[in-house]
Amino acid sequence: MMIRSIATLLSIVATATLAWAGPPFTTDDPEPVEYQHWEVYLASRSFHDKGGWSGTSPELEVNYGAIPNLQLHLIAPVTFVAPPHDSRRFGYGDTELGAKYRFVEETEFLPQIGTFPLIELPSGDRERGLGSGHAQVFLPIWLQKSFGPWTTYGGGGYWFNPGKDNHDWGFIGWEVQPEVSSGLTLGAEIFHETTSEKGGASNTKLNAGAIYNFTENYHLLLSAGHTVQGPSGFQAYAAFQVTFGPEKHSDASKNSGEASAPGLPYLIE
Numbered sequence: 001m002m003i004r005s006i007a008t009l010l011s012i013v014a015t016a017t018l019a020w021a022g023p024p025f026t027t028d029d030p031e032p033v034e035y036q037h038w039e040v041y042l043a044s045r046s047f048h049d050k051g052g053w054s055g056t057s058p059e060l061e062v063n064y065g066a067i068p069n070l071q072l073h074l075i076a077p078v079t080f081v082a083p084p085h086d087s088r089r090f091g092y093g094d095t096e097l098g099a100k101y102r103f104v105e106e107t108e109f110l111p112q113i114g115t116f117p118l119i120e121l122p123s124g125d126r127e128r129g130l131g132s133g134h135a136q137v138f139l140p141i142w143l144q145k146s147f148g149p150w151t152t153y154g155g156g157g158y159w160f161n162p163g164k165d166n167h168d169w170g171f172i173g174w175e176v177q178p179e180v181s182s183g184l185t186l187g188a189e190i191f192h193e194t195t196s197e198k199g200g201a202s203n204t205k206l207n208a209g210a211i212y213n214f215t216e217n218y219h220l221l222l223s224a225g226h227t228v229q230g231p232s233g234f235q236a237y238a239a240f241q242v243t244f245g246p247e248k249h250s251d252a253s254k255n256s257g258e259a260s261a262p263g264l265p266y267l268i269e
Contacts, residue, residue: 037246038245073099081129133163152175154173159196174190182213188206205225205226219242222237222239
């Protein structure tokens with residue numbers, strides 16, 4: 001009974017600290033989906049540490065450019081936990097909602113800057129280790145700058161993580177990626193997380209990943225990494241992404257007097 005209780009607690013902690021972010025990396029960027037365009041991911045995440053395996057299989061992520069500079073976001077995951085000395089459990093997990101807003105556009109000298117607040121709704125079954133049992137909120141700031149075929153982005157934020165024996169915790173990370181060809185982008189990131197639980201430990205992870213474009217609309221995203229500081233842990237991500245939206249207007253149609261879409265203004269442009 002004691003072993004079962006400890007295993008359940010570890011699986012809850014693992015589920016509660018999953019940080020959904022910019023696929024295929026944990027670190028996010030400030031660039032929203034284009035106006036009236038969609039990104040749809042069918043993905044799976046895997047995590048392994050002393051509490052066993054956990055993750056999602058599958059999860060559905062949907063991003064939509066609601067107005068210029070503003071993206072709406074949803075993740076609906078099917079979650080699994082597999083503690084080393086307990087039965088495996090599988091079911092719907094915590095739902096993630098968010099809105100990404102870019103308030104500074106990139107210039108020759110300035111990076112683009114944005115924020116991407118997230119809320120994790122406690123829709124998963126906490127007793128079975130499939131959810132945190134509490135609403136969690138993440139408030140970050142993200143920056144991004146491009147130099148030819150190279151793009152680099154990162155930033156950090158703070159998670160509000162209520163609940164008994166839980167701690168609010170911080171995240172900071174940075175990613176670098178070169179576009180190797182028109183169909184392939186490689187990347188690597190390093191990020192640090194402070195502890196999210198009483199008696200826990202902070203950790204730093206290093207990830208490497210790739211994005212392969214089959215066409216303009218179909219993409220494969222992969223990443224994997226391991227801790228380089230803190231308790232040993234492994235994580236991996238794989239997704240098939242579909243992107244679509246209205247065709248861009250030509251310059252001639254833009255100059256024909258068509259009204260532009262309403263949107264949130266940049267603070268710096």
